[in-house]
Amino acid sequence: MLVVQVHVHVKPEAIDAFREATLENARNSVLEPGVIRFDVLQEREDQTRFQLVEIYRTAEDPARHKATAHYAAWRDAVEPMMAEPRRSVKLEALFPDAACWEMPEETAGE
Amino acid sequence: MLVVQVHVHVKPEAIDAFREATLENARNSVLEPGVIRFDVLQEREDQTRFQLVEIYRTAEDPARHKATAHYAAWRDAVEPMMAEPRRSVKLEALFPDAACWEMPEETAGE
Numbered sequence: 001m002l003v004v005q006v007h008v009h010v011k012p013e014a015i016d017a018f019r020e021a022t023l024e025n026a027r028n029s030v031l032e033p034g035v036i037r038f039d040v041l042q043e044r045e046d047q048t049r050f051q052l053v054e055i056y057r058t059a060e061d062p063a064r065h066k067a068t069a070h071y072a073a074w075r076d077a078v079e080p081m082m083a084e085p086r087r088s089v090k091l092e093a094l095f096p097d098a099a100c101w102e103m104p105e106e107t108a109g110e
Numbered sequence: 111m112l113v114v115q116v117h118v119h120v121k122p123e124a125i126d127a128f129r130e131a132t133l134e135n136a137r138n139s140v141l142e143p144g145v146i147r148f149d150v151l152q153e154r155e156d157q158t159r160f161q162l163v164e165i166y167r168t169a170e171d172p173a174r175h176k177a178t179a180h181y182a183a184w185r186d187a188v189e190p191m192m193a194e195p196r197r198s199v200k201l202e203a204l205f206p207d208a209a210c211w212e213m214p215e216e217t218a219g220e
Contacts, residue, residue: 003151019204022204022205023205026206027205030206037206037210038205039203039205040204040205041113041201041202041203041204042201042202043199043200043201044200045199045200051201089153089155090153090154090155091152091153091154091161092151092152092153092154093149093150093151094129094132094133094151094152095132095133095136095137095148095149095150096136096140096147096149099214100147100213103206103210103214104209104210104212104214
């Protein structure tokens with residue numbers, strides 16, 4: 001399991017459009033077999049700052065995600081919205097156990 | 111629901127001790143009624159950098175967490191391990207729906 005955290009800083013006028021484009025991407029991304037979760041977060045004290053927390057089954061799955069049509073559409077849509085380049089960090093999940101990272105069955109993909 | 115992300119940078123010689131103290135704290139924290147998740151992550155490219163991702167039910171629950179004996183024990187144990195002060199960020203979860211943040215029933219608290 002691999003956690004990729006993408007830090008995004010958007011232009012103030014792009015907050016709503018970024019949110020919409022990113023939710024659409026997230027809804028499609030959680031349907032990929034290699035994606036365990038695809039969380040979207042927004043900072044409370046600076047709403048121009050977002051995080052995508054992408055949890056993949058294997059080291060190959062981030063590249064598969066980047067090969068999808070929904071990723072390409074998102075990347076192109078948000079390109080003019082960036083206030084600065086995105087920064088991504090790869091993390092190892094130490095707690096809880098891997099099984100706990102799955103979304104509850106009845107809600108997955110909503 | 112409130113997400114608190116705590117960024118921790120430890121001294122290189124404290125990596126193992128910090129991990130142990132933090133896993134103990136996390137195992138106790140997920141048993142708090144106000145805690146939905148308490149994830150512990152470590153950066154792959156700089157193992158002195160950790161994140162605690164604390165997901166609370168309400169705005170009052172972070173203060174309740176800080177009033178527990180396990181939090182106090184953790185705070186005191188890790189104090190000499192810090193390479194720099196901890197930094198915390200409050201985030202709003204935009205995706206998925208709140209129900210998806212709960213740990214799967216059969217694995218919760220493990």
